[in-house]
Amino acid sequence: MRFQETLYSEWGQNFEQGQTLFEAATDHQELVIFENPRFGRVMALDGVIQTTEADEFVYHEMMVHVPMNTHPCPKNVLIIGGGDGGILREVLKHPSVESVTQVEIDRAVVDMCIEYFPKHSNGAFDDPRLNLVIDDGAAFIANNSEQFDVIITDSTDPIGPGEVLFESSFYAGCANALTDNGILVTQNGVPYMQGDEVTNTYRRWKSYFQTRSFYLTPVPTYAGGAMAMGFASKARIEMPSINELTARSNALSLLKYYTPQVHHGAFGLPRFVQDLMID
Ligand code: SAM
Numbered sequence: 001m002r003f004q005e006t007l008y009s010e011w012g013q014n015f016e017q018g019q020t021l022f023e024a025a026t027d028h029q030e031l032v033i034f035e036n037p038r039f040g041r042v043m044a045l046d047g048v049i050q051t052t053e054a055d056e057f058v059y060h061e062m063m064v065h066v067p068m069n070t071h072p073c074p075k076n077v078l079i080i081g082g083g084d085g086g087i088l089r090e091v092l093k094h095p096s097v098e099s100v101t102q103v104e105i106d107r108a109v110v111d112m113c114i115e116y117f118p119k120h121s122n123g124a125f126d127d128p129r130l131n132l133v134i135d136d137g138a139a140f141i142a143n144n145s146e147q148f149d150v151i152i153t154d155s156t157d158p159i160g161p162g163e164v165l166f167e168s169s170f171y172a173g174c175a176n177a178l179t180d181n182g183i184l185v186t187q188n189g190v191p192y193m194q195g196d197e198v199t200n201t202y203r204r205w206k207s208y209f210q211t212r213s214f215y216l217t218p219v220p221t222y223a224g225g226a227m228a229m230g231f232a233s234k235a236r237i238e239m240p241s242i243n244e245l246t247a248r249s250n251a252l253s254l255l256k257y258y259t260p261q262v263h264h265g266a267f268g269l270p271r272f273v274q275d276l277m278i279d
Contacts, residue, residue, distance in 0.1 A: 006047035013223040026108035028161045055220045060086035061258040062217040067150045067183040069248045074149040080137035082154035083109030085121025093252045103133045103140040138164035141173035153186040168204045175208035186230035191273045193224035198276040211237045215266035
């Protein structure tokens, strides 16, 4: 049996689908978890690959340690989405973190990932610094009055429940929720296949953020080339030096992808991605 990803009608990746561990329609999306000989356990939502045991470290380390090591002292963090717990696990590695609010729309994703991907959260959902909120991230941010040093939007693609997390109103709410030098990072699609997501985000950010940029990370099971991660702030953010990033990384255990050199290099964008960053 094979799992055919359905993100693109004209092209896509497929996996040998070994044992299916869970498959059901939740209140919000179609959730399937299956075994694959190469990638271990694999999760998909609405036919789109979300995470695998084998390559999750690439995406989660780069979505977290780039903003968290850039901010001088991130204490209060907001995660939107991220139901598998990988982002939360990496955020809690930072000794400066005093509180994390995570807003995930689908309780079933959290429950099934705790059961079938225990190493993703690695106990993070039991951390006393966590406030887990089961809600739509857009609704949460619209009614939010807290301030955060870092906001990480680990969402699905802009289809289904994730669509609202790519709209201007959500970004306006994130700007209001960030401290003056706070940093927003977003899952922003694979530019070679979803270039409009870079352009749309770049344009929608113009009214709210002085710093508007992207960095790239090649995640093996996010098909079609390197993934773009949006990086924004109301402040003008200078990238810390390699030495500074090295010092800030010393407290971070069990890294398998992130290095200060990779951090710097990820912001070196190819011409076709720069050409997508137009107002
Ligand atoms: N790393 C994956 C990627 O790049 O596509 C994302 C993985 S994570 C599982 C995506 C999470 O976003 C899911 O748990 C999903 O339930 C959640 N999500 C989707 N729409 C949401 C919304 N409007 N508010 C909060 N969480 C949402």
